[in-house]
Amino acid sequence: xxxxxxxxxxxxxxxxxxxxxxxxxxxxxxxxxxxxxxxxxxxxxxxxxxxxxxxxxxxxxxxxxxxxxxxxxxxxxxxxxxxxxxxxxxxxxxxxxxxxxxxxxxxxxxxxxxxxxxxxxxxxxxxxxxxxxxxxxxxxxxxxxxxxxxxxxxxxxxxxxxxxxxxxxxxxxxxxxxxxxxxxxxxxxxxxxxxxxxxxxxxxxxxxxxxxxxxxxxxxxxxxxxxxxxxxxxxxxxxxxxxxxxxxxxxxxxxxxxxxxxxxxxxxxxxxxxxxxxxxxxxxxxxxxxxxxxxxxxxxxxxxxxxxxxxxxxxxxxxxxxxxxxxxxxxxxxxxxxxxxxxxxxxxxxxxxxxxxxxxxxxxxxxxxxxxxxxxxxxxxxxxxxxxxxxxxxxxxxxxxxxxxxxxx
Amino acid sequence: xxxxxxxxxxxxxxxxxxxxxxxxxxxxxxxxxxxxxxxxxxxxxxxxxxxxxxxxxxxxxxxxxxxxxxxxxxxxxxxxxxxxxxxxxxxxxxxxxxxxxxxxxxxxxxxxxxxxxxxxxxxxxxxxxxxxxxxxxxxxxxxxxxxxxxxxxxxxxxxxxxxxxxxxxxxxxxxxxxxxxxxxxxxxxxxxxxxxxxxxxxxxxxxxxxxxxxxxxxxxxxxxxxxxxxxxxxxxxxxxxxxxx
Numbered sequence: 001x002x003x004x005x006x007x008x009x010x011x012x013x014x015x016x017x018x019x020x021x022x023x024x025x026x027x028x029x030x031x032x033x034x035x036x037x038x039x040x041x042x043x044x045x046x047x048x049x050x051x052x053x054x055x056x057x058x059x060x061x062x063x064x065x066x067x068x069x070x071x072x073x074x075x076x077x078x079x080x081x082x083x084x085x086x087x088x089x090x091x092x093x094x095x096x097x098x099x100x101x102x103x104x105x106x107x108x109x110x111x112x113x114x115x116x117x118x119x120x121x122x123x124x125x126x127x128x129x130x131x132x133x134x135x136x137x138x139x140x141x142x143x144x145x146x147x148x149x150x151x152x153x154x155x156x157x158x159x160x161x162x163x164x165x166x167x168x169x170x171x172x173x174x175x176x177x178x179x180x181x182x183x184x185x186x187x188x189x190x191x192x193x194x195x196x197x198x199x200x201x202x203x204x205x206x207x208x209x210x211x212x213x214x215x216x217x218x219x220x221x222x223x224x225x226x227x228x229x230x231x232x233x234x235x236x237x238x239x240x241x242x243x244x245x246x247x248x249x250x251x252x253x254x255x256x257x258x259x260x261x262x263x264x265x266x267x268x269x270x271x272x273x274x275x276x277x278x279x280x281x282x283x284x285x286x287x288x289x290x291x292x293x294x295x296x297x298x299x300x301x302x303x304x305x306x307x308x309x310x311x312x313x314x315x316x317x318x319x320x321x322x323x324x325x326x327x328x329x330x331x332x333x334x335x336x337x338x339x340x341x342x343x344x345x346x347x348x349x350x351x352x353x354x355x356x357x358x359x360x361x362x363x364x365x366x367x368x369x370x371x372x373x374x375x376x377x378x379x380x381x382x383x384x385x386x387x388x389x390x391x392x393x394x395x396x397x398x399x400x401x402x403x404x405x406x407x408x409x
Numbered sequence: 410x411x412x413x414x415x416x417x418x419x420x421x422x423x424x425x426x427x428x429x430x431x432x433x434x435x436x437x438x439x440x441x442x443x444x445x446x447x448x449x450x451x452x453x454x455x456x457x458x459x460x461x462x463x464x465x466x467x468x469x470x471x472x473x474x475x476x477x478x479x480x481x482x483x484x485x486x487x488x489x490x491x492x493x494x495x496x497x498x499x500x501x502x503x504x505x506x507x508x509x510x511x512x513x514x515x516x517x518x519x520x521x522x523x524x525x526x527x528x529x530x531x532x533x534x535x536x537x538x539x540x541x542x543x544x545x546x547x548x549x550x551x552x553x554x555x556x557x558x559x560x561x562x563x564x565x566x567x568x569x570x571x572x573x574x575x576x577x578x579x580x581x582x583x584x585x586x587x588x589x590x591x592x593x594x595x596x597x598x599x600x601x602x603x604x605x606x607x608x609x610x611x612x613x614x615x616x617x618x619x620x621x622x623x624x625x626x627x628x629x630x631x632x633x634x635x636x637x638x639x640x641x642x643x644x645x646x647x648x649x650x651x652x653x654x
Contacts (some may be wrong), residue, residue, distance in 0.1 A: 003521075306508040
């Protein structure tokens with residue numbers, strides 16, 4: 001067997017120029033897949049962590065009613081005893097902290113002009129301890145102080161629409177849990193740029209205590225749980241779920257992936273693009289390799305005839321050609337892995353940026369992740385592609401008429 | 410299975426090749442026998458059917474009619490797998506253009522038939538060494554064919570043909586690509602191996618000079634045997650037909 005392998009290996013380098021061209025083609029395919037896949041992986045990982053850090057957290061706890069019915073009034077389906085639940089959850093392993101939230105909406109007015117806002121109320125200290133960042137471009141984040149003016153962060157688009165700046169005052173109007181209209185004056189502490197124009201045109205954030213006063217309720221919409229690492233989400237969720245049963249309210253624990261609809265759409269799109277690219281590379285390698293391997297077979301017709309005349313089983317000839325192609329694919333994969341990782345490192349060191357995509361206002365880093373599963377997958381794909389490409393030449397070689405093959409010029 | 414005493418028995422063999430709407434008759438009712446240990450030349454001009462006859466005896470082609478028995482086995486009726494096995498175990502081949510595997514060294518080329526037969530590595534080493542020694546090329550064992558002269562290549566091809574101790578060695582115009590000196594040396598080498606190892610050799614040639622020391626010559630012309638001459642023993646010559654150019 002070792003001699004057979006040796007024969008296949010030496011045959012691969014028989015026509016060096018053709019082998020180098022094939023290796024470059026196969027390697028180029030692998031390099032392309034690694035760069036594209038590495039970039040997609042960077043994008044999806046970045047989006048995942050951004051999504052989590054921007055406030056989604058690793059898990060969120062809601063009442064079951066939150067998903068069963070629409071709220072008639074704000075916080076209808078909110079959590080009552082959230083402090084006790086937060087304390088229970090905080091004692092779990094890998095949990096960095098728990099942040100209560102209220103999601104609400106209402107009208108904002110500067111006296112001359114009114115607009116709709118989508119509000120979220122947070123505990124600034126809890127949010128900061130979980131590492132949740134708010135992109136405050138002007139001014140400062142919510143301080144969480146109990147005294148003085150009620151602070152608010154507003155989106156850049158809303159600030160522009162209302163023609164206000166940091167330090168200016170606004171009036172918020174919202175419907176309380178009883179259905180009454182309530183209002184509160186706020187002072188703008190900071191302007192926020194989330195990077196999504198539509199969101200920034202409606203964004204408003206105040207402290208939890210301010211929102212509870214405005215809405216006349218002690219409830220919260222949900223509890224956001226932050227972990228030490230995203231990879232621990234599943235394990236922590238399994239450990240936490242039993243501890244949420246038997247409380248006064250039926251609670252539901254949602255993992256970040258269940259709530260990140262946009263992330264899932266982007267990931268699905270990237271996966272689709274990558275699969276399509278992979279298919280194109282597979283077909284390119286397949287078709288060009290068939291031609292190369294057929295040429296190699298034609299050149300070796302007399303040699304194959306000699307081997308068959310000496311009693312070599314035809315299956316061996318098939319195996320020899322497939323082995324040669326597989327070796328060629330493996331070598332091409334190595335070339336591609338080297339090229340892909342080298343180019344990836346160069347791109348990463350260059351600190352490139354992509355222009356903002358539609359709907360975004362910030363540039364995106366152009367980086368390539370080195371993903372082991374991608375390297376293995378791309379390599380296997382080209383090896384399989386070469387092996388498939390060798391089937392036709394191998395079968396043709398094995399079916400040669402010996403007498404004709406021996407007289408082949 | 411048919412039983413005869415001959416190692417090779419060619420019985421009324423005809424081989425026709427289709428050409429457009431006609432058929433070219435390469436061999437026309439050829440019959441003769443070859444006993445074990447014989448050293449036989451098939452002589453004749455180009456196109457007389459020598460290579461076709463050797464292909465049929467070597468079981469790499471099948472006759473249109475008639476039959477060929479190798480060790481009393483009718484090769485024409487064997488399955489492809491059995492035919493391959495018969496070639497692998499019973500026959501050694503030497504080709505006009507040497508047909509060595511260029512990426513293998515001389516010893517690896519000689520080793521190849523043993524590899525195909527599944528002989529163990531230690532046995533292979535021993536038998537390759539013996540075969541190379543018998544053709545006088547032990548010193549060139551690790552050279553690739555492109556570093557060998559034409560004569561050396563053909564001797565390596567002979568070593569490859571005999572390494573698995575076949576009952577029969579077929580050589581199709583083995584001297585055609587050699588100069589006279591190398592051609593004579595090769596024929597002498599084959600004759601020595603025939604005598605020392607008792608191997609049966611059948612080779613084709615159109616070179617009259619090489620036939621001087623060949624004990625038996627079957628002459629072909631236009632696909633027919635025109636004479637079967639044996640110079641050993643009684644110096645018998647059987648003229649069967651005249652060759653009409």
